[in-house]
Amino acid sequence: MAESISDAAIVAVLRPFVRATRPVLDGLRESDPFGLRARVGALDRSGPGAVGPDDAGERGLREKMLDALAAVEVPGTAAWAAMDADARCRWWVYRVGRFVTLIAAIPGLGGALARTLPVSAAVGTAGQGLLLCAIAGEHGIREEDHLVALLGAVLFRRDLAVPHQLSAADDAAVAARAAELTGDLAGAGSTPTLRRVGGAVWRLGRALFAVEDELDKRPRGRFYHEAIGMLPVVGVVGKYFGEWSGLKRASKQGHTWLRSGGTR
Incomplete structure (x- = not known):
């Protein structure tokens, strides 16, 4: 049977999506709401020589703080540098996952967009695309063609040529469309705030609405998640876990595809 799309x-649809994910992922990577990287850098720059001999207790406390902060698994820290690829991928599951899953599970966060799009499907698919x-x-x-093929295989079950x-x-048209999706997040000197990252995720989800009929092919939760999601009040919990x-x-599935050299 012929594919409808x-x-x-x-x-x-996927090519500008993939190109737009770069600044969005940079924003998720660089957003540091607790200032951990800055604190690590400040303590590191102070060094042992920054305290006098009578301040051994304070110096010891500074070193303990530095050790504790450097152990936090955030990009730019010593702990991040020591992580292998699998550990970093797990970090991304939680970083991207918790952020976009909450957006997808609570349509009210989308304002007017939530009234015009199947929010959970569109934003949930966008989150999965970001993670992949x-x-x-x-x-x-990082090759664009390879990433498009990866997303096609996992999200839409297509072996794309x-x-x-x-x-x-x-190429210019793709670049222009990608710039629309990232918005002010990609502007020179723009700060990757969570609000800007969230806005870009919404636009990525809206872009995928162009292939709405394919969105149900993406990896989904268990049947009982969908059942709970249809209930009043507690439905948001089911949607979140779904x-x-x-x-x-x-x-x-993305790991399997990558390890197989691009085949399912």
Whole structure:
């Protein structure tokens, strides 16, 4: 039976999506609400020589603080540098997962968008796409064509034939569309606040609405998550855990796809 949406149409949606994920992932990576990296850097710069001989107790406390903060697994810290690819991928599951899963589970957070889109499906798929791009990056895979194929395989169960070269006009169109999706997050000198990152995630979800009929193919939660999600009041809990379960499944399928060299 013929597919209702062509592979070419899927690729046309995923290519700017993939290109737009770069500043979004940078924003998720760089957002440091507790200032841990700055505190680590400040303590490190102070060094042992910054305290006098009569301040041995304070110096000891500073060193303990430095050791504790450096052990926090945040990009830019010593703990992050010591993590292997699998550990960093697990970090991304929680970093991306908790953020976008909450958005997808609570349609009210989307304002007017929630009244015009299937929010859980669109934003949940966008979150899975972000996670897959992050995981691929931790394994050294950043080529746009490869990422488009990865997302096609896991999110839409398609073995996509992705053109390896674009004309100058097509590349410019993709770049313009990607810039629309990232918005002010990609602006020069813009601070990657959670609000800006969240806005970009909403736009990524809206972009996937162009292939709405394919969204149900993505990895999803258990049947009982959907059942709970339909109940009043407690439905948001079911939606949250359903999206969380689906995202972890997407992570496992992405790893399988990457290890198999790009085949299911």
